[in-house]
Amino acid sequence: MEQTEAFYQVLQRRRSVRAFRPEPVAEAQLQRIFSQAQAAPSNCNTQPWLCAVASGEPLETLRKGIPEAFAAGQWSMDFPYDGQYEGVYKERQHKAAADLYSAMGISRDDKAGRNAQFMRNFEFFGAPHVAFIFLPEPFGLREAADCGMYAQTLMLALAAEGLASCPQTALSFNADLVREVLGIEADNKLLFGISFGREDTEASVNQCRTERAEAGECVRFYA
Numbered sequence: 001m002e003q004t005e006a007f008y009q010v011l012q013r014r015r016s017v018r019a020f021r022p023e024p025v026a027e028a029q030l031q032r033i034f035s036q037a038q039a040a041p042s043n044c045n046t047q048p049w050l051c052a053v054a055s056g057e058p059l060e061t062l063r064k065g066i067p068e069a070f071a072a073g074q075w076s077m078d079f080p081y082d083g084q085y086e087g088v089y090k091e092r093q094h095k096a097a098a099d100l101y102s103a104m105g106i107s108r109d110d111k112a113g114r115n116a117q118f119m120r121n122f123e124f125f126g127a128p129h130v131a132f133i134f135l136p137e138p139f140g141l142r143e144a145a146d147c148g149m150y151a152q153t154l155m156l157a158l159a160a161e162g163l164a165s166c167p168q169t170a171l172s173f174n175a176d177l178v179r180e181v182l183g184i185e186a187d188n189k190l191l192f193g194i195s196f197g198r199e200d201t202e203a204s205v206n207q208c209r210t211e212r213a214e215a216g217e218c219v220r221f222y223a
């Protein structure tokens with residue numbers, strides 16, 4: 001029972017953090033976390049994720065280069081993204097955004113404030129590390145689901161170690177630049193990135209807590 005409680009605490013502790021402290025995570029701790037994350041399940045145990053962890057100089061090159069590329073209108077996405085949701089999904093999207101901006105004191109009509117917060121994505125919210133998750137060709141939807149399971153396993157391992165993370169589709173908007181800076185082959189397709197490190201607990205953006213639908217809205221039991 002103690003173990004169960006401890007696990008549920010880790011589950012609740014994981015949330016998206018959008019302001020980090022700059023101190024890097026110790027090498028031994030990084031190795032332990034990424035070894036544990038390999039426990040993620042996958043179709044036929046194929047483990048089809050390529051997880052590229054960027055820190056130090058290559059990360060600083062990207063922290064400068066990605067916002068510059070975005071400002072210059074350069075996009076290179078491996079997977080389509082239009083960010084358009086309908087119905088209940090749109091309602092949930094809007095509620096999460098409203099909660100985030102209200103935690104930061106950014107009003108609904110403050111477009112500049114919202115844009116500045118969005119641009120912080122490309123600076124990894126100040127995190128000292130980013131795990132870029134690539135899907136090797138010719139894998140598709142099923143293996144992308146494996147990558148999702150890997151990502152959640154990784155984020156739970158980070159949370160268990162007292163560290164914070166934020167999964168970010170925004171980090172896949174300039175896949176060519178990420179591949180170029182990290183020296184990754186063109187047939188590895190970028191799904192998303194996960195910024196991680198220590199939470200800046202003082203930052204207002206980190207006071208936001210997202211809500212969840214009741215399980216009954218998403219789960220159907222048949223007996």
Ligand SMILES: Cc1cc2nc3c(=O)[nH]c(=O)nc-3n(C[C@H](O)[C@H](O)[C@H](O)COP(=O)(O)O)c2cc1C
Binds near residue numbers: 018096171
């Ligand atoms: C695959 C994926 C991509 C995401 N992309 C972004 C992103 O680009 N920027 C961002 O600020 N949050 C991003 N998020 C975080 C979600 O907004 C967040 O998970 C959701 O609102 C639930 O909040 P929580 O993670 O704090 O529980 C992403 C989450 C996932 C799973």
